[in-house]
Amino acid sequence: MLRGVSLDILPGEVVHVAGPNGTGKTTLLRVLAGLLPAEEGTVGWKGQPIRRVRDEYDAELAYLGHENALKGDLTAFENLHYSVGIRRVLPAAEVEATLERLGILRCRDLPARVLSAGQRRRLAMSRILLLGARLWVLDEPFTNLDVAGVRLFSALIGEHVRAGGSVVLAAHQGLEIPGMTPRIEELN
Numbered sequence: 001m002l003r004g005v006s007l008d009i010l011p012g013e014v015v016h017v018a019g020p021n022g023t024g025k026t027t028l029l030r031v032l033a034g035l036l037p038a039e040e041g042t043v044g045w046k047g048q049p050i051r052r053v054r055d056e057y058d059a060e061l062a063y064l065g066h067e068n069a070l071k072g073d074l075t076a077f078e079n080l081h082y083s084v085g086i087r088r089v090l091p092a093a094e095v096e097a098t099l100e101r102l103g104i105l106r107c108r109d110l111p112a113r114v115l116s117a118g119q120r121r122r123l124a125m126s127r128i129l130l131l132g133a134r135l136w137v138l139d140e141p142f143t144n145l146d147v148a149g150v151r152l153f154s155a156l157i158g159e160h161v162r163a164g165g166s167v168v169l170a171a172h173q174g175l176e177i178p179g180m181t182p183r184i185e186e187l188n
Contacts (some may be wrong), residue, residue, distance in 0.1 A: 005024075005028060005041075005187070007028075007032075007168075007185060009135070009166045009168050010166065011134070011164050011165070011166055012161050012162070012164055012165070012166070013161060013166055013167075013183060014157060014161055014166075014167045014168075014169070014175070014177055014180060014182035014183065015166075015167070015168040015182065015183050015185055016169060016170075016171060016175050016182040016183065016184045016185065017029065017168060017169065017170045017185050017187060018171070018172075018184055018185070018186050019188060023187040023188060024187050025139070025187055026065075026066065026139055026170065028170075028187070029063075029065075029137050029139045029168065029169075029170055030065075032137050032168060033061060033063040033137045034050055034054070034057065034058070034061070035063070059087070059133070060133050060134045060135055061133050061135050062127075062128045062131040062133035062135070062136050062137070063137045063138075064124055064125065064127075064128055064136070064137070064138045064139065064141055065139045066139055066140060066143070068120045068121060068124035069083070069124065069127075070123060070124060071112060072111060072112050072113030073112075073113065074111065075108065075109050075110060075111055076099060076107045076108050076109070076110060076112060076115070076123050076126075077095055077096075077099070077108045077109060079112055079123060079127070080095050080098070080099075080123070080126055080127055080130060083127050084127055084130045084131055087131060088131075088132065090130065094130065095126075095130065096108065098129055098130055099123075099126060101126075101129075102122040102123070102125060102126050102129075102152070103122060103152070104122045107119055107123070116144075117143075117144035118149055120144070121141075121143060121145055121149070122145075122149060125141065125153060125156070133165075134164070134166060135165070135166050135168075136157070136165065136166070136167045136169070137167075137168050137169070138157075138167065138169035139169070139170050140169075140170055140171060140172070141153055141157075141169055141171065142171055142173065150173075154175065154176055154177050154178065155178055157169075157177055158177045158178045158179055158180060161177075161180065162179070
């Protein structure tokens, strides 16, 4: 159970939730994403509890958990088309450009189940980019990535916050976001 946690996340900011295993990092991120209720206190968006502005909050939120939330029998393209398509119209060219940017365009027509763990993580991050949300909540986003993948994700996070977005993430490794220093919130 988390107690005494208070966290404000501002536009243009990266907040790195850190701490040993079992301290509640994932629980905190799930509460922030609205997937778990807060036992005490509230989660707010633009000065309102999220339960009052749920639709607006959900439209501005992109969540990436430990699991990639991919359908194994769908292709990379189909996974993005359906998961993002429920929130907005998604042109095929935009999907392909994002897959190219994440270095997995060659996987476009492959079922997600045959992709490597790193390719699946890149596909999941493609969804985050395509959602166009202002707030990214990312739980261990660098899991299963090689050095180039970590560098790419760090650059994408930096671009997002420089454009006025916000990111709160849990990660065991130190963060190197180009051109900025993430704020560290340590859980004990």
